[in-house]
Amino acid sequence: RTLGLITTDLALHAPSQIASAVKTRAGERGASVLISMVEHPQQCLAAVQELLAQRVEGLLVNVPLEDEQAESLQAQAVPVPVLFLDVSPTARVHSLVFDAGQGAALGAQHLLALGHQRIALLGGPQRSVSARARLAGWLSTLATAGVEPCAIAEGDWSAASGYEKGHQLLAGAMLPQAILVANDQMALGVMRACADKGISVPGQLSVVGFDDTTDSAWFTPPLTTIRQAFREAGLRSVEWLLAQQGIVGQAPAQTRLPVSLIERHSTA
Numbered sequence: 001r002t003l004g005l006i007t008t009d010l011a012l013h014a015p016s017q018i019a020s021a022v023k024t025r026a027g028e029r030g031a032s033v034l035i036s037m038v039e040h041p042q043q044c045l046a047a048v049q050e051l052l053a054q055r056v057e058g059l060l061v062n063v064p065l066e067d068e069q070a071e072s073l074q075a076q077a078v079p080v081p082v083l084f085l086d087v088s089p090t091a092r093v094h095s096l097v098f099d100a101g102q103g104a105a106l107g108a109q110h111l112l113a114l115g116h117q118r119i120a121l122l123g124g125p126q127r128s129v130s131a132r133a134r135l136a137g138w139l140s141t142l143a144t145a146g147v148e149p150c151a152i153a154e155g156d157w158s159a160a161s162g163y164e165k166g167h168q169l170l171a172g173a174m175l176p177q178a179i180l181v182a183n184d185q186m187a188l189g190v191m192r193a194c195a196d197k198g199i200s201v202p203g204q205l206s207v208v209g210f211d212d213t214t215d216s217a218w219f220t221p222p223l224t225t226i227r228q229a230f231r232e233a234g235l236r237s238v239e240w241l242l243a244q245q246g247i248v249g250q251a252p253a254q255t256r257l258p259v260s261l262i263e264r265h266s267t268a
C-alpha cells in the first residue's frame with residue numbers, strides 16, 4: 001500500500017520529525033510513503049493531484065492551512081481519505097492536531113508561577129494557524145492574570161530569526177524577566193542572543209520553547225519547553241489512514257492531542 005505525505009519545509013525540525021515517524025510506522029505496516037514538500041499552501045493542490053496520480057490510498061497534510069484551503073483540498077481528494085495535521089479545529093476536515101491553547105497556557109502559567117511579570121513574546125509566522133493559536137493562548141492566559149506582555153515580536157520558526165528577534169527584544173531599556181518562544185529552534189537563537197549580550201539564562205532571563213524536538217534537551221542550558229509528541233502523532237496518523245475505508249461523507253474525525261510542560265534548566 002502507498003500513502004502520501006504533503007509537508008511544509010523539512011529543513012525545520014518539527015516537520016522532519018513528524019515525517020520520520022510517519023515513514024517508520026508505515027514501514028512497520030508494510031506501506032510506503034511518497035513525500036511531497038511544498039513551500040506555499042497554494043502548491044498543495046498540485047501536490048495532491050501529483051500524489052493521486054501515483055495512486056496513493058491515503059494522504060497526510062502537514063502544512064499550515066486556513067479552514068477553506070483544507071476543506072477544498074479534502075474535496076479534491078475524494079474518494080481518497082485525507083488527514084490534516086496543521087489546521088484549526090474549526091476546519092470541517094479530518095484532523096489530528098496538538099492542543100495549541102493548552103500548550104500556550106502551560107508555558108505562560110509556568111512563568112507566572114515562577115513570579116515573572118515582565119514577559120516578552122516571540123511568536124511564529126502569523127500566516128500559520130498554529131502560530132496564531134499559540135500567540136492567542138499566551139495573550140489570554142496572561143490577560144487572565146492581569147499581565148500584559150512587555151514586548152511582542154514575530155519570527156519565521158528558524159533559529160536565525162530567533163537570534164535576530166531575540167536581540168530586538170533584549171535591546172529595550174528594561175530587560176524582560178522571561179520570553180515565551182513559539183518553537184524550540186527560535187528559542188535556540190534567543191539563547192544565543194542572550195549569550196552574546198552576557199545575559200545569563202535562567203539567572204537573568206527565563207526562556208520557554210515549544211515543540212520539545214529531539215535536540216532541545218542538549219541546548220545550553222537544556223530547554224524548558226512544551227512537548228508535542230511528534231512520534232506519536234506520526235504513528236497515530238498512519239494508523240488512522242490505514243484504518244479508513246469508505247469514510248467519504250462521514251463527519252470529520254477530529255483528534256486533539258494533549259501537550260505537556262517539560263521543565264529543564266532555561267527557566268527559574
Ligand code: IPT
Pocket residue numbers: 008012013014015062064085086128130157182183184185210211
Ligand atoms: C510546528 C512546529 O511547532 C514549529 O516549530 C514549526 O516547525 C512548524 O510546525 C512548521 O510548520 S508543529 C505543527 C504540527 C503545528
